[in-house]
Amino acid sequence: MTFAVVVFPGSNCDEDAHHAVTDVLGERAEYVWHKETDLKGADAVILPGGFAHGDYLRTGAMARFSPIMRAVRAFADAGGPVIGICNGFQILLEAGLLPGAMLRNRGLKYRCEHVYVRVEQTDTPFTCSARPGQVLRIPIGHGDGNYFAPPAVLQKIEANRQVILRYTDPDGRVPGAPGVDDKWNPNGSVNAIAGICSERRNVFGMMPHPERACEALLGGTDGRVILESLVAAFAGAR
Amino acid sequence: MMDSQVLERHGLKRDEYDRIVTFLGREPNLTELGIFSVMWSEHCSYKSSRVHLRTLPTEGPQVLQGPGENAGAVDIGDGLAAVFKIESHNHPSFIEPYQGAATGVGGIIRDIFTMGARPIALLNSLRFGSLAAPGTRRLLEGVVAGIAGYGNSIGIPTVGGEIVFEPCYAGNPLVNVFCLGIAPAAEIIKGVASGVGNAVYYVGAKTGRDGIHGATMASAEFDENSAEKRPAVQVGDPFMEKLLLEACLEVMKSDALVGIQDMGAAGLTCSTSEMGSRGGVGIEIDVSLVPQRETGMTPYEIMLSESQERMLLVVKRGREADVERIFDKWDLHAVRIGEVTADGRLRVRDRGTPVADIPNRALTDEAPVYRRPMSEPEYLKDAQRLDLAALPPPSPDGQAALLGLLASPTIATKRWAYRQYDHMVRTNTINLPGLGAGVVRVKGTDRALAMAVDGNGRYCYLDPRRGAMLAVAEAARNVACSGGRPLAATNCLNFGNPERPAIMWQFAQAVEGIGEACRALGVPITGGNVSLYNETDGHAVYPTPVIGVVGLLEHADRVVSGRFKAAGDVVLLLGEGRGELGGSEYLKLVYDQVRGVPPALDLDRERALQDLLVTLADGRLVRSADDCSDGGIAVTLAECCFGARGIGADISIDAAGVSNDGRLDAAAALFGESASRVVVSVGADNVSRVMDQATAAGVPVRVIGQTGGTRLRIAIAGRVTIDVSIDDAERAWAAAIGSYFEKKIA
Numbered sequence: 001m002t003f004a005v006v007v008f009p010g011s012n013c014d015e016d017a018h019h020a021v022t023d024v025l026g027e028r029a030e031y032v033w034h035k036e037t038d039l040k041g042a043d044a045v046i047l048p049g050g051f052a053h054g055d056y057l058r059t060g061a062m063a064r065f066s067p068i069m070r071a072v073r074a075f076a077d078a079g080g081p082v083i084g085i086c087n088g089f090q091i092l093l094e095a096g097l098l099p100g101a102m103l104r105n106r107g108l109k110y111r112c113e114h115v116y117v118r119v120e121q122t123d124t125p126f127t128c129s130a131r132p133g134q135v136l137r138i139p140i141g142h143g144d145g146n147y148f149a150p151p152a153v154l155q156k157i158e159a160n161r162q163v164i165l166r167y168t169d170p171d172g173r174v175p176g177a178p179g180v181d182d183k184w185n186p187n188g189s190v191n192a193i194a195g196i197c198s199e200r201r202n203v204f205g206m207m208p209h210p211e212r213a214c215e216a217l218l219g220g221t222d223g224r225v226i227l228e229s230l231v232a233a234f235a236g237a238r
Numbered sequence: 239m240m241d242s243q244v245l246e247r248h249g250l251k252r253d254e255y256d257r258i259v260t261f262l263g264r265e266p267n268l269t270e271l272g273i274f275s276v277m278w279s280e281h282c283s284y285k286s287s288r289v290h291l292r293t294l295p296t297e298g299p300q301v302l303q304g305p306g307e308n309a310g311a312v313d314i315g316d317g318l319a320a321v322f323k324i325e326s327h328n329h330p331s332f333i334e335p336y337q338g339a340a341t342g343v344g345g346i347i348r349d350i351f352t353m354g355a356r357p358i359a360l361l362n363s364l365r366f367g368s369l370a371a372p373g374t375r376r377l378l379e380g381v382v383a384g385i386a387g388y389g390n391s392i393g394i395p396t397v398g399g400e401i402v403f404e405p406c407y408a409g410n411p412l413v414n415v416f417c418l419g420i421a422p423a424a425e426i427i428k429g430v431a432s433g434v435g436n437a438v439y440y441v442g443a444k445t446g447r448d449g450i451h452g453a454t455m456a457s458a459e460f461d462e463n464s465a466e467k468r469p470a471v472q473v474g475d476p477f478m479e480k481l482l483l484e485a486c487l488e489v490m491k492s493d494a495l496v497g498i499q500d501m502g503a504a505g506l507t508c509s510t511s512e513m514g515s516r517g518g519v520g521i522e523i524d525v526s527l528v529p530q531r532e533t534g535m536t537p538y539e540i541m542l543s544e545s546q547e548r549m550l551l552v553v554k555r556g557r558e559a560d561v562e563r564i565f566d567k568w569d570l571h572a573v574r575i576g577e578v579t580a581d582g583r584l585r586v587r588d589r590g591t592p593v594a595d596i597p598n599r600a601l602t603d604e605a606p607v608y609r610r611p612m613s614e615p616e617y618l619k620d621a622q623r624l625d626l627a628a629l630p631p632p633s634p635d636g637q638a639a640l641l642g643l644l645a646s647p648t649i650a651t652k653r654w655a656y657r658q659y660d661h662m663v664r665t666n667t668i669n670l671p672g673l674g675a676g677v678v679r680v681k682g683t684d685r686a687l688a689m690a691v692d693g694n695g696r697y698c699y700l701d702p703r704r705g706a707m708l709a710v711a712e713a714a715r716n717v718a719c720s721g722g723r724p725l726a727a728t729n730c731l732n733f734g735n736p737e738r739p740a741i742m743w744q745f746a747q748a749v750e751g752i753g754e755a756c757r758a759l760g761v762p763i764t765g766g767n768v769s770l771y772n773e774t775d776g777h778a779v780y781p782t783p784v785i786g787v788v789g790l791l792e793h794a795d796r797v798v799s800g801r802f803k804a805a806g807d808v809v810l811l812l813g814e815g816r817g818e819l820g821g822s823e824y825l826k827l828v829y830d831q832v833r834g835v836p837p838a839l840d841l842d843r844e845r846a847l848q849d850l851l852v853t854l855a856d857g858r859l860v861r862s863a864d865d866c867s868d869g870g871i872a873v874t875l876a877e878c879c880f881g882a883r884g885i886g887a888d889i890s891i892d893a894a895g896v897s898n899d900g901r902l903d904a905a906a907a908l909f910g911e912s913a914s915r916v917v918v919s920v921g922a923d924n925v926s927r928v929m930d931q932a933t934a935a936g937v938p939v940r941v942i943g944q945t946g947g948t949r950l951r952i953a954i955a956g957r958v959t960i961d962v963s964i965d966d967a968e969r970a971w972a973a974a975i976g977s978y979f980e981k982k983i984a
């Protein structure tokens with residue numbers, strides 16, 4: 001299986017995603033420069049973390065104008081799996097490939113630490129190898145990860161089961177529920193949303209960094225299941 | 239003839255001016271005077287410090303590049319080099335904390351990638367006034383946000399560091415930043431110009447009026463007018479730096495490059511004259527070709543601007559198009575602004591008209607060197623006197639004192655700060671911040687690099703020579719605790735006004751101490767930075783040498799962290815406590831005194847201890863290792879207990895016989911800061927092997943207890959003095975810094 005890792009000039013997790021896919025999972029990955037116009041026949045697309053164009057205006061706001069995004073949209077329209085991680089998630093929101101928007105973190109500060117997320121749905125190419133309700137310990141690293149959607153949109157994505165990952169405490173309990181400290185929601189996201197997919201379930205954005213949790217040496221391997229799901233879904237589809 | 243006011247504004251003395259006239263054989267024009275003033279500033283010329291720095295050990299089989307280039311480099315095997323340096327941005331950070339700190343990070347990153355290395359880790363060492371004092375929170379918040387804003391954006395993890403709070407830094411915070419990168423050992427790039435006729439290129443951000451005379455500002459004391467110097471602080475653009483970083487590394491791979499240097503302090507002036515001087519050639523440029531952000535800039539302003547994110551390149555003839563193509567890819571515009579000449583002079587033109595013509599060597603190697611007068615400070619004899627018998631009985635007692643120390647901002651966890659730093663990007667970080675030395679694996683190899691920055695201004699205030707030795711020892715010990723064999727060091731020397739003999743004495747003593755410790759511990763100095771004039775209204779900071787040490791682990795997965803790992807492990811103390819309270823955090827907290835002499839240091843014993851730690855880690859014989867420093871063994875033991883799961887311990891140590899009436903013996907045992915001590919935890923079946931190896935290495939060793947339970951109990955001479963729940967202790971330690979900032983939002 002071949003992944004395309006899209007490289008914007010300010011991407012800084014592109015090499016990490018490439019490393020996780022190739023050196024850890026043993027799959028193939030190709031870098032695709034943002035000025036390019038085709039995805040070179042890749043089977044899945046990763047929009048990695050970083051600060052695509054410096055993001056001084058708004059995270060991901062300019063990246064949707066990069067030439068490669070036309071190809072990413074076409075790939076998604078054809079049903080191909082696209083995963084946006086952190087800044088990649090922000091770009092998917094700005095590009096309109098996913099609903100909602102990102103606000104500044106509730107605490108107004110950048111936060112880098114391990115968090116817990118619960119897998120809400122497993123009928124996606126990004127979570128098909130996970131157990132429903134499985135709690136993953138994965139790092140975040142962002143200043144603008146406070147997911148927001150207006151009530152109508154929120155209601156719709158919840159009803160459509162598009163919320164794929166939710167921040168929880170280590171036992172999988174959602175912050176805000178009785179007896180569960182709100183500190184487990186690291187950025188104030190509405191409904192503790194950490195990751196959502198598109199209506200067709202083939203475009204997925206998540207704020208935590210699965211590529212940072214693929215090796216025991218780095219303190220945990222819970223992120224692997226996201227990338228392994230993509231590999232399994234691809235194998236299953238063939 | 240320049241009048242004395244003009245000279246004073248340029249920070250030049252009359253005899254220095256006379257020297258300029260001699261070099262030129264004529265009076266300088268104003269542009270030339272400006273060029274001399276920045277190159278001969280303390281910041282660029284090291285004129286007060288050079289004679290002392292020459293005494294430092296800089297060589298060793300592992301050293302690939304010593305001082306004199308943009309950064310030092312050491313061999314780490316597999317054909318790779320670790321390139322690293324530390325630098326200060328103290329003065330700008332006081333005037334504008336966010337941008338001052340951010341551009342400090344930007345500057346040190348450029349120093350590293352200029353050498354052809356990809357930066358993979360950052361550390362920082364910060365000092366502020368008391369956290370309770372007005373102004374400190376604004377400075378701390380701004381500096382931390384600035385470091386985060388720059389490092390996070392460019393995607394280099396901040397993997398460790400230190401933050402110290404002490405009143406002497408209130409008017410003059412210290413912001414020292416360290417960066418480490420990896421390069422193929424055979425492909426280290428130098429900041430050297432050569433090849434007459436080769437093109438000189440300018441690339442990066444446009445030149446503005448920001449930062450003019452920044453180097454001169456960093457070479458003067460502060461007073462009530464310092465806020466007016468704000469325009470001399472530069473503004474950082476990490477996205478531009480990211481583009482420069484990627485583009486420059488790509489250009490370096492292309493074999494089209496002769497040399498490259500970043501434009502840091504003294505901007506275009508420094509980069510042109512230093513590159514020319516190193517290569518024994520001249521450089522001629524035309525400032526009208528320099529991309530400018532503002533209209534009407536004079537040659538003087540263009541030459542002295544310290545606008546950030548700019549690089550100067552010398553390109554091989556015939557390869558210009560290759561280089562331009564790479565920069566185009568990154569949407570950067572590389573502009574040819576001049577060429578290399580044969581005559582060793584810096585020639586500046588403006589639309590063809592000559593505006594400056596100076597021999598390069600006059601600006602670099604021939605800059606003034608001063609052997610400034612020195613004398614022992616008057617305060618010293620009295621400050622070193624510590625009569626424990628004259629102190630009132632300690633209050634609070636052992637347990638409350640421990641909780642107080644854990645909550646003292648210098649000792650408390652710095653999580654508030656480091657969780658604002660992306661410390662995991664690049665997926666190499668295997669010892670996260672707060673666990674001792676920062677450790678990153680080196681992808682493509684089995685190895686890892688450990689790094690730590692340490693300093694103790696209080697010790698250096700009481701004895702600069704010993705204090706500096708202790709700083710070297712502690713940084714190297716932290717690296718060794720993680721399993722890294724210390725390879726080399728970089729230093730950042732923060733002192734007051736060198737024109738005062740007492741300050742110069744402190745400086746000379748500290749450099750001697752660093753030299754002696756580095757020689758004994760086998761860690762040569764490969765570069766660094768001197769920051770003088772750290773004074774406001776005549777009050778100097780404590781003499782504060784900060785030492786960064788880099789070490790190598792042959793096997794990344796044998797890394798050791800400071801936390802206890804399992805219940806039932808045996809706790810051992812390597813080294814001996816002597817109950818030394820001089821200059822300790824305890825003495826400050828309980829008696830509000832900074833007195834006495836710092837702990838003694840036997841460098842042979844320290845070396846033996848560090849060698850042992852590396853051997854034990856490599857043999858997978860220890861589960862955790864944490865050195866005893868601020869707050870003594872009690873604080874170390876508490877920190878060993880903290881962690882996701884929190885593991886308690888039952889400990890028994892001897893009293894320290896330090897006072898006739900015995901009333902401080904327990905406190906001295908718990909909180910004395912004797913050097914060369916490390917607490918290790920060991921699986922029960924490995925205890926005898928560890929003890930045998932320690933004994934064979936000549937390192938004192940004894941079993942002091944066992945891990946387990948949810949409480950930390952410490953008995954002194956059989957009497958339980960501390961019995962505290964890990965949760966309570968950790969709460970005090972975890973909440974301290976954040977509590978100063980707590981604002982409940984939503």
